Amino acid sequence: xxxxxxxxxxxxxxxxxxxEAYEALIHRHAARLKAFISMRLPVPHLVDEIAHESFVFAYxxxxxxxxxxxxxxxxxxIAHNLxxxxxxxxxxxxxNQEKYLEHCLVxxxxxxGDAWRPESxxxxxxxxxxxxxxxxxxxxxxxxxxxxxxxxxxxxxTGRSEAxxxxxxxxxxxxxxACVEGKLDSAEEARSTPS
Amino acid sequence: xxxxxxxVDAYISGELRDESAKFIEGSIRRDEALQDEIFLQAQIDxxxxxxxxxxxxxSTSTDGEQAAxxxxxxxxxxxxxxxxxxxxxxxxxxxxLTELLEEQARKRRPTPWWDLAKAAAVAAVxxxxxxxxxxxxxxRDEVADAKREAVEEARVLARITQERNxxxxxxxxxxxxxxxxxxxxxxxxxGLAEVTFDNGARAILEGxxxxxxxxxxxxxxxxxxMTVEVPPPAVGFVVNTPSMNVVDLGTRFxxxxxxxxxxxxxxxxxxxxxxxxxxxxxxxxxxxxLAVRADRRTRSRLMPIDYSGDIFALRVGGKATAPPATMxxxxxxxxxxxxEDSGSGFDDGPFELSLESGNNQGALVEATPRRSxxxxxxxxxxxxxxxxxxxMPASLNTYTGxxxxxxIKLSPNGATDVxxxxxxxxRLAPKSGSGEALLPSAGNAxxxxxxxxxxxxADAGDGSLGALRVDFGEGFVIxxxxxxxxxxxxxxxxxxxxxxxxDPGDADSTAxxxxxxxxxxxxxxxxEATGAFRRQAIVGPGDSKNGEIEPVFLGIGxxxxxxxxxxxxxxxRGALSPMMIYQLAREPERRAANF
Numbered sequence: 001x002x003x004x005x006x007x008x009x010x011x012x013x014x015x016x017x018x019x020e021a022y023e024a025l026i027h028r029h030a031a032r033l034k035a036f037i038s039m040r041l042p043v044p045h046l047v048d049e050i051a052h053e054s055f056v057f058a059y060x061x062x063x064x065x066x067x068x069x070x071x072x073x074x075x076x077x078i079a080h081n082l083x084x085x086x087x088x089x090x091x092x093x094x095x096n097q098e099k100y101l102e103h104c105l106v107x108x109x110x111x112x113g114d115a116w117r118p119e120s121x122x123x124x125x126x127x128x129x130x131x132x133x134x135x136x137x138x139x140x141x142x143x144x145x146x147x148x149x150x151x152x153x154x155x156x157x158t159g160r161s162e163a164x165x166x167x168x169x170x171x172x173x174x175x176x177x178a179c180v181e182g183k184l185d186s187a188e189e190a191r192s193t194p195s
Numbered sequence: 196x197x198x199x200x201x202x203v204d205a206y207i208s209g210e211l212r213d214e215s216a217k218f219i220e221g222s223i224r225r226d227e228a229l230q231d232e233i234f235l236q237a238q239i240d241x242x243x244x245x246x247x248x249x250x251x252x253x254s255t256s257t258d259g260e261q262a263a264x265x266x267x268x269x270x271x272x273x274x275x276x277x278x279x280x281x282x283x284x285x286x287x288x289x290x291x292l293t294e295l296l297e298e299q300a301r302k303r304r305p306t307p308w309w310d311l312a313k314a315a316a317v318a319a320v321x322x323x324x325x326x327x328x329x330x331x332x333x334x335r336d337e338v339a340d341a342k343r344e345a346v347e348e349a350r351v352l353a354r355i356t357q358e359r360n361x362x363x364x365x366x367x368x369x370x371x372x373x374x375x376x377x378x379x380x381x382x383x384x385x386g387l388a389e390v391t392f393d394n395g396a397r398a399i400l401e402g403x404x405x406x407x408x409x410x411x412x413x414x415x416x417x418x419x420x421m422t423v424e425v426p427p428p429a430v431g432f433v434v435n436t437p438s439m440n441v442v443d444l445g446t447r448f449x450x451x452x453x454x455x456x457x458x459x460x461x462x463x464x465x466x467x468x469x470x471x472x473x474x475x476x477x478x479x480x481x482x483x484x485l486a487v488r489a490d491r492r493t494r495s496r497l498m499p500i501d502y503s504g505d506i507f508a509l510r511v512g513g514k515a516t517a518p519p520a521t522m523x524x525x526x527x528x529x530x531x532x533x534x535e536d537s538g539s540g541f542d543d544g545p546f547e548l549s550l551e552s553g554n555n556q557g558a559l560v561e562a563t564p565r566r567s568x569x570x571x572x573x574x575x576x577x578x579x580x581x582x583x584x585x586x587m588p589a590s591l592n593t594y595t596g597x598x599x600x601x602x603i604k605l606s607p608n609g610a611t612d613v614x615x616x617x618x619x620x621x622r623l624a625p626k627s628g629s630g631e632a633l634l635p636s637a638g639n640a641x642x643x644x645x646x647x648x649x650x651x652x653a654d655a656g657d658g659s660l661g662a663l664r665v666d667f668g669e670g671f672v673i674x675x676x677x678x679x680x681x682x683x684x685x686x687x688x689x690x691x692x693x694x695x696x697x698d699p700g701d702a703d704s705t706a707x708x709x710x711x712x713x714x715x716x717x718x719x720x721x722x723e724a725t726g727a728f729r730r731q732a733i734v735g736p737g738d739s740k741n742g743e744i745e746p747v748f749l750g751i752g753x754x755x756x757x758x759x760x761x762x763x764x765x766x767x768r769g770a771l772s773p774m775m776i777y778q779l780a781r782e783p784e785r786r787a788a789n790f
Contacts, residue, residue, distance in 0.1 A: 019292055026288040031249035038241030042234070045498055047241060048287070055291045100220045101206070101233075108234035126242055127250070146247040151210060163201045170200035173239040 008067050015062055026055055029072050035123045036076050040083045041109045043102050050086055054079040073119050083109070120184055129179035137172050144169060198222050198229055207237050346728065349712040351375045351691050352411050353392045356772070357511040360386035362402065369408055375691045377712070380417070381406045389511045393715055394722045395773035396429035396443070398422070399508050411722055416458075422449045422507040425465075428721050428777040435472065438489040439497070442468045444480075449507035461486040463504040469497055519598070519769035520588070522546055526762060527572040534583075541588040541768070548585045567760060570602035570683045571783050574762030582757075587623070591768050593667075594708075594733055596692025598771040599623070599649055600717075600779055604683045604760040605661075618757035620686075621764065623647040649688055651678050658727030663688070663716050670710030670731020674723035683762075685780035687717040689770045693733045708733045720780030722773065 007028070013021035030051060037047045037054075057078050058065070065074055087110045130141060143149045143157065155162045198219060205211045206219045223229050348370070355374040362384040369379030376390070385402040392398070393411035400406060404419025413433040425432045425443040432443045437456030441448070446465025452458045460469050462481045470478045471489050479497050481487060484504070487497040520540025528535060536545035550563045563583055567576040575583075591597060599621050623646055652664040658673030665672050665688045678684050693708040711728035765771075765779065 019295065022295070023288045023292060026291055030287050031245045035242045035245035035249060038245055039238050042237035042241040044241065047245075051287060052291055052294075055287070056294055059291070059295055100223070101216075101237075104223060104230055105234055105237055108230055112234070123242065123246060123249070126239070126246055130243075130246070141243060142247070145243045146250075151205075151208070166201040166204035167199070170204045170236060173236050173243075176239050176243075177235050 004068075007071055011062065011065065011067055011071065014059070022055075022059060025071070029075055030055075032072060032123050033075050033079055035126070037079050037083060039122050039126075040080065041087065041106065043105050046086060046106075050079055050082045053082050057082070077119065117188075120187065122180060122184065125180045125183040125187075126176060128183065129176050132179070133172065133175075137168070140165070140168060141172060198226075203232060203236055207233060207240055346709075346711045346730065347378070349377050349709065350725075351377055351393070351713050351715070353390050353408050354691075354770070354772075355388055356391040356397070357389040358386065359388075359511050361388045362386055364403070366405065373692075375713075376408055378408055378410075381408060383419070387508055387511045391772060391774075392429065392432070393773055394429040394432065395426050395777055396432040397424045397426075399424075399511055401508055416450055416452050418452050418454055420449070420451050420507065422463075422509060423447065426774055426777065427781070428773060436489075438472055440470045440472050442470075444468060446483075447509075449504055457488065457490050459486060459488045459500060461502055461504045461507070463507070471497060519767040519771060520544075520590070521765055521767040522585075522588070524548060524764040525572060526566065526569055526574050526764075536585075538765070538767075541590065543588055543590075546585045546587065548583050550583070564761075569760065569762030570604070570685075571763055574602070574760050576760045577757050579758055588768065591623075591766075593623070593647065594693035595768055596690055596770050597623070597647075598687060598689045598765070598767045598769070598776070599647070600685065600687035600766075600771070600776060601764040602683050602685050602760075602762040603678065604681065605651060605679050605758075618653075619648050619650050620757060620759075620761065621649040623766075647688075647690070649686065657729075662726060663718055663723060665710070665714055665716065667710045667714075667733065668731045670729050671727075672710055672714045672716060672725055673727040674716045674718060675726040676718045676723060678718070683760075685717075685719050687771070687776045687779070689715045689717070689776070690733075691715075691770050717773070717776045717780075720777035 007025070010021045010025050014025065033054060034047050034051050037050050041047065041050070054075055058075055065071065087106055130138065133141070140154065140158070143154055149157065151162050151165050154165045158165065202211075202215075202219055206216060211219065223233060353376045355376065364382030364384040366382035367380055369381045370377035381390070381400070381404075383400045383402040383404045383406075387402070388400045390398045390400065390406070390408070392408075392414070396412075398406070398414065399422040401420045401422075404421060405417040406419070406421065407415035407417060409415055412429070412431060413435070415435045417437070421434075423432070423434060423443065424447045425445060427445060430443060430445045434441045434443075434450060436450065436452045436458040439458040439460065441450065441460050444466040446467055447463045448465075448467050449461045449463065450458065451461075460467060460481065462483050462485050464483050466480060466482055468478050468480050469487055469489075479487065484502050486500050486502040486504075488500045489497055518540070521538035522536050522541070522544065523538035524534055524536060526534055532550040534548035534550065536547055538544065550565075552563050562581045564575040564577040564581045566573050568574065601621060603620055646667070648666040650664050650666070652658050652660060652662045652673045657671065658664070659675050659677065661677035661679040663674040663676065663678060663686050676684075678686070691708070691713045693713070710731040710733065711725075713733065716723040716725070763779070763783075771779075
């Protein structure tokens with residue numbers, strides 16, 4: 001049984017009332033869904049909240065999901081709408097402006113609007129872009145994001161200064177963002193070009 | 196001055212100090228391009244975190260192996276980090292499933308009234324015969340349930356121990372008997388008030404504040420600000436709010452509930468466990484100096500916020516309750532028949548006991564106990580037929596609030612081996628010759644001469660065998676802990692008093708002080724659960740049939756058959772605080788300071 005068949009079976013089980021099957025679905029999709037939400041609204045606690053809401057919403061509307069199609073894409077579409085709703089709600093609340101970084105990120109998210117279609121596989125593109133990086137940069141990213149190394153630890157590990165580590169991480173992220181944008185543009189172009 | 200990439204990375208990763216972060220924020224506010232850069236960096240930064248977790252999970256689930264760590268990373272660290280990565284997903288799954296289960300439970304609960312009415316009409320004829328057959332049983336059960344419910348509602352749970360400029364609001368529904376509180380809503384409009392729960396937890400309310408008192412271990416803060424201090428006997432005390440549940444693990448903390456239900460907890464000392472009351476119900480343990488908020492408008496996890504424990508009141512500063520007058524018998528005298536009363540506060544005291552038999556303090560005592568090793572220093576050991584008695588303060592009546600406490604050691608069968616009658620450990624008896632004048636409430640002439648009596652329950656039909664039992668008239672309260680294990684136990688019975696009585700003739704009124712609702716038991720310093728009770732109204736000073744208590748008996752029952760050891764007897768006018776009782780049991784070295 002391949003992964004898609006397994007997923008369809010899980011969805012049928014959930015529809016039959018087996019809540020534990022939904023737990024398996026959450027495990028399968030949570031991290032990628034959060035990565036997707038982060039690209040739209042990079043505020044950690046809001047990412048958690050929207051992921052939670054997305055799974056709850058999906059469960060309530062599971063009867064509307066067409067088995068055989070991409071469940072991950074469906075989840076992203078739900079999350080996309082919830083992000084819009086959250087940004088709107090958040091910007092109305094003065095109380096949330098206590099933390100400027102958070103406030104700034106929500107504002108920019110609002111200004112960015114729907115920069116790309118919800119079904120765009122931005123996380124898959126990001127993965128491809130990471131894999132296309134030079135080995136040394138991939139290692140630096142892995143140490144930071146997979147193993148949660150602090151800047152000081154990374155500096156000790158690489159034998160460089162903390163300033164070097166920070167500057168490099170910043171540049172790699174910029175390069176990745178440009179790479180993802182490029183892939184999104186290509187995909188959009190391919191989609192709009194009649195075959 | 197422009198912001199360089201190094202500073203951008205430090206800012207979004209949260210590794211900057213406050214002043215540096217503020218400097219960068221100042222630049223960001225003026226620079227739209229910089230805002231874009233920050234957003235772009237944060238986007239990729241957050242997405243990468245999740246992407247790596249997703250990659251690890253995919254590799255684990257597809258080929259059963261962990262993603263290969265870098266060469267320098269040892270296996271142990273790899274395992275730990277991998278479990279951290281997946282832990283968050285487990286948390287998310289748990290919170291989602293919790294919400295779904297709650298939702299399903301809510302859907303099952305309510306049934307529309309019209310459906311009920313329709314079902315009732317269809318079923319009425321069919322069930323009529325059955326109902327008639329079972330009617331007597333059902334009615335009896337309903338009555339029992341209703342009575343138990345009424346007792347639960349009227350049971351004293353807490354006490355207002357201090358006030359300063361307190362103005363109580365009309366929204367209060369709590370039943371008050373003087374400073375004593377039963378269940379219900381306490382509305383403090385302005386000022387400060389300290390409420391001490393029966394398990395020892397203290398809450399300082401700052402008006403305006405709405406607090407539901409629910410049990411001695413639980414309160415619901417609807418709105419307002421409150422400081423809670425939880426001493427050891429009250430660990431596990433729970434404060435619920437519309438959006439948060441907080442379980443105390445031994446500490447002091449402050450809580451704020453906004454009008455919309457948004458709640459904050461700030462931990463000043465120790466440890467608490469906080470959970471959202473709905474949505475992401477994942478418990479979070481908070482230590483001193485930490486604070487979280489549960490925002491009512493969202494269903495997200497608890498949000499960390501800046502700690503501001505210094506805004507909460509730690510003291511009321513009002514007039515504290517005066518220390519109660521006490522009789523204290525330590526039995527530590529080395530020689531002679533006189534057992535001293537080292538208590539204070541009674542105008543006509545002290546009240547000595549004598550180990551000489553005969554007409555002892557106005558009561559006939561045929562045989563007296565001997566000295567032996569006590570729980571602290573010396574104590575007394577009683578054999579069958581032995582007892583002691585003393586005169587009592589004139590200001591102590593059967594309706595007066597009081598506390599009786601002592602250490603006891605019983606043999607495994609010594610307390611309950613005869614006829615279901617419990618040998619008395621301690622008894623506040625009616626004044627000799629005035630029995631008929633004592634305590635018969637309307638329709639209860641048989642209660643004439645009723646006394647307060649502490650024993651271990653010997654009647655399995657009434658409650659748990661060997662558990663602490665307090666009798667008054669026909670009423671009783673029985674705890675749950677079997678004390679017959681050959682070890683020392685500290686026992687205490689506290690009656691809050693009937694001085695504030697408003698309706699002495701109505702035995703069924705929940706406002707009437709009652710054995711079942713106004714007596715609390717404590718074992719080894721902890722509030723004892725009430726295992727069984729029988730109601731008995733206690734009439735107050737307005738009733739002409741009241742009288743003085745005299746004498747107090749130790750070790751005497753109807754035939755003086757108590758066997759065991761007694762030490763450190765304390766009888767107070769007025770209720771001792773739960774903390775004082777706890778200290779008597781657990782911190783005996785502090786007894787000198789308190790008594």
